[in-house]
Amino acid sequence: MPKDWKSLNQKYFMNTTKRQPLTIVKGKDVYAWDDAGKKYLDFVGGWAVSSLGHASPVMQRALQKQASELIIASNQYYTIPQIQLAETLVKMTGLSKVFFTNSGAESNEGAFKLARKYGKEKLGGAYEIISTLNSFHGRTLATVAASGQEAYQKPFRPLPVGFINVPYDDIAAIKKATNKKTCAIIVELIQGEGGVHVPSAGYAKQLRDWCDKNNILLILDEIQTGFGRLGKMFGYEQFGIRPDIITFAKGMGGGFPIGAFLCNEKADVFAPGDHGTTYGGSPLACAVSIAVVQEITGKKLDANAASVGKHLTAGLERLRKKYKFIKEVRGMGLLLAMEFTSDISWAIVTEANKAGILLNPVKPNAVRMMPPLILTKEQADEGVALLDKALAAYSKNLKD
Ligand SMILES: Cc1ncc(COP(=O)(O)O)c(C=O)c1O
Known part of the structure; x- marks a missing residue:
């Protein structure tokens, strides 16, 4: 049974950061794992830091x-x-x-x-x-x-x-x-x-x-x-x-x-x-x-960010056309955001966590993506599929 890190954090750490309810314990390349062993595709990358991925x-x-x-x-x-x-x-x-x-x-x-x-x-x-x-x-x-x-x-x-x-x-x-x-x-x-x-x-x-x-x-x-x-x-x-x-x-x-x-x-x-x-x-x-x-x-990872970023943007655009509550996809290279028509970013990120992809709720109405620069087109597709799953779950919750 994982320890209750959330309560311990609340007890000992200054109350400065609204955290996602996940305790990340391990990473490899573009993936991260929590203390329950669940695997995530990491589109947060330590807030645009892990350029070479985890455990490089x-x-x-x-x-x-x-x-x-x-x-x-x-x-x-x-x-x-x-x-x-x-x-x-x-x-x-x-x-x-x-x-x-x-x-x-x-x-x-x-x-x-x-x-x-x-x-x-x-x-x-x-x-x-x-x-x-x-x-x-x-x-x-x-x-x-x-x-x-x-x-x-x-x-x-x-x-x-x-x-x-x-x-x-x-x-x-x-x-x-x-x-x-x-x-x-x-x-x-x-x-x-x-x-x-x-x-x-x-x-x-x-x-x-x-x-x-x-x-x-x-x-x-x-x-x-x-x-x-x-x-x-x-x-x-x-x-x-x-x-x-x-x-x-x-x-x-x-x-x-x-x-x-x-x-x-x-x-x-x-x-x-x-x-x-x-x-x-x-x-x-x-x-x-x-x-x-x-x-x-x-390894020309800047050029990789350009081409994989374009590929990822195209995938995100497909999601925008599918879900009416996505207002805009924007950004450049591997610094991207998806803006919603209302303040739902935390709800979307909650569903994304469940689906197995880490996103940053940068604004109440927008999520930001800044994955490692080593991301491949296949992994970008995997991200789009996971995000699709999260967005579908969010839509379903709305209707239920
Ligand atoms: C554009 C920009 N400037 C400055 C900072 C501050 O950097 P640090 O958190 O390392 O002090 C950040 C952090 O997100 C940033 O994105």
């Missing part, structure tokens, strides 16, 4: 090798995996410099500090950062201030000053909010946690042009969209622009906590003492990330 042998080898040599030495010293990963990322992005972190929020915090320093040095003290409504940039105070979501901000006001939230996919709103105090704009090119929203054609280029015209920095938050998720190694390649600063985490470690922010020459304004970290860029984290990045490039 590539990651295991890198972890074991590096753990037996050197786990940490502190950033007081040069360490080889850190320099190698820095070189890899700089060459891949064409940006100039990198700083390693442990999470997405930390990457954005670092980017904000860099943008503020740029504002101080190059724009006469400008410090405001424009971000978009419905965005998600993390859970620290500054990243909450940047995330334009009332529910996340309200309990914590007053928030750090200098963050202006304007409507997404609205260049006129960005222009209106820009003033002498503006040092940067931060956007997710596709809003992930906000419900997988793809902007209209031209938005990204307009943002780039506006930043250039005003000499302000364009920060792209690619924490969710980077490292193959959208069908290209980096999301910005899908939009034909380049950032001044880019932030990463999630998929770059495949499940091992590591993040980064990179900047171009123009934004390279940090001086010794401006920023630092104990764990960020540890040999262990960097060795794993190198292995993950090499596997994504070597």
Whole structure:
């Protein structure tokens, strides 16, 4: 008999997360198992993290090798995996410099500090950062201030000053909010946690042009969209622009906590003492990330995300035509969402759990899918069949 983990969690863990009633104990490739031995096709992937799938042998080898040599030495010293990963990322992005972190929020915090320093040095003290409504940039105070979501901000006001939230996919709103105090704009090119929203054609280029015209920095938050998720190694390649600063985490470690922010020459304004970290860029984290990045490039998992994502979208579209309560299927690569005509995402996810597929109820009226980049077309078909089963069960419950 499995233990009552739910009650123990309630007793000991802070009440921050509305969890699904499943205790996941094991994973292999695109599948996960709960403590009762039930198998699930995992379309959550640790929230767009498990790029190589669960229990990846590539990651295991890198972890074991590096753990037996050197786990940490502190950033007081040069360490080889850190320099190698820095070189890899700089060459891949064409940006100039990198700083390693442990999470997405930390990457954005670092980017904000860099943008503020740029504002101080190059724009006469400008410090405001424009971000978009419905965005998600993390859970620290500054990243909450940047995330334009009332529910996340309200309990914590007053928030750090200098963050202006304007409507997404609205260049006129960005222009209106820009003033002498503006040092940067931060956007997710596709809003992930906000419900997988793809902007209209031209938005990204307009943002780039506006930043250039005003000499302000364009920060792209690619924490969710980077490292193959959208069908290209980096999301910005899908939009034909380049950032001044880019932030990463999630998929770059495949499940091992590591993040980064990179900047171009123009934004390279940090001086010794401006920023630092104990764990960020540890040999262990960097060795794993190198292995993950090499596997994504070597196996062309970004291209796989593009083609399997297209195949999966076609399957989801068939379901949309079959079930009237599905309003829209949207996304890019293997970052997809299905929006419903009403707030039924929890009920759908409950049925999906029963059917054997894990989904993320990203909004009350939408579910998000972000499976490992190794997903095959056959496994995508399996997902569509399981989802069909869940949707049919939901429809049947409605009628009964
Ligand atoms: C676009 C984006 N930015 C930032 C974050 C925050 O990352 P973390 O939870 O690692 O701090 C997330 C997490 O979902 C994200 O999707």
